[in-house]
Amino acid sequence: MKELQQYVHDLPLHSLVFFSLVEATANLVDVSEQYWKSKGLNGARIRILVEIMKEGGTILPSMLAKRIGVTKPNITLLLVPLENDGFIRRASHPQDGRKTVITITSEGQSLLLQNLPENRERIAEKMNTLEEHELKQLLMLLEKLQRT
Amino acid sequence: MKELQQYVHDLPLHSLVFFSLVEATANLVDVSEQYWKSKGLNGARIRILVEIMKEGGTILPSMLAKRIGVTKPNITLLLVPLENDGFIRRASHPQDGRKTVITITSEGQSLLLQNLPENRERIAEKMNTLEEHELKQLLMLLEKLQRT
DNA sequence: ATTATTTAGTTAAGGGCTTAACTAATTGGA
């Protein structure tokens, strides 16, 4: 009991880093999500539109799932409101009947043009406690952390 | 169109850091959640138990909500299975009838003792691409990032 | 050529969180 209470208090370095990562990231994600929410949108739908643009305006749902790191059923669910709002269009693939070609509309592109810069700005502001060299250092450490 | 495509590709430093934080954190959280899932548990319930221990074995739901950073209704939902599994116990506060005193049971304490060390170990392993001095540096940067 | 396997996408069910609305108990001000 006493030992357990002490154990949960005395965190080793790895755990301290882990909890700091979780907290810092949650705060930044929150800034971003709040921004999208204020526009009646959400981050997941925006990531879909961004990924379509990265591919040149057209993509398959299965590719979206891989790129964004969510399941295929989730992509289906995300595409429904995007289509209803006119930000994307579906079409069946001419050669392969299993596939659905997703295309971003001009409305979808406008949405990104009008909102991405401000969203980036909000996130950047939240990071303004760090100098540029510190951001670079942080990026380097995070990339090294990711090298399995 | 062309400019937009370029815009979504050319990320400024702040955005690079943001996306790296999100990705690295998601991978670590995943390791932790997978561990708890393999034991038929989940991270949120464990955090509750840990927080009760930090308070000395007894706490109020509203305090849990503040400490863990979730809503009060969510605490209610999290406590139900914890009570059903015998990891916590509820009792009404003797002085203030609105309050419910939550107490961790010995089973709950055993659960932590038997699993927290291995969970920490799994997370630490995932971080083994970083040297100790790099972990310290990372921690320092994350803490500076958090200073609003 | 026909059938089995694989691939793409959707539908269904459920988990985990949120906000909004509610009940019950306590506190505080006229």
Added chain:
DNA sequence: TCCAATTAGTTAAGCCCTTAACTAAATAAT
């Protein structure tokens, strides 16, 4: 003292994601 306001917790509804099960189309194997 009594009623309004606050506080604690729960219930209800809904969002967003997951896994499992399904349909349809294409590919591959005998």
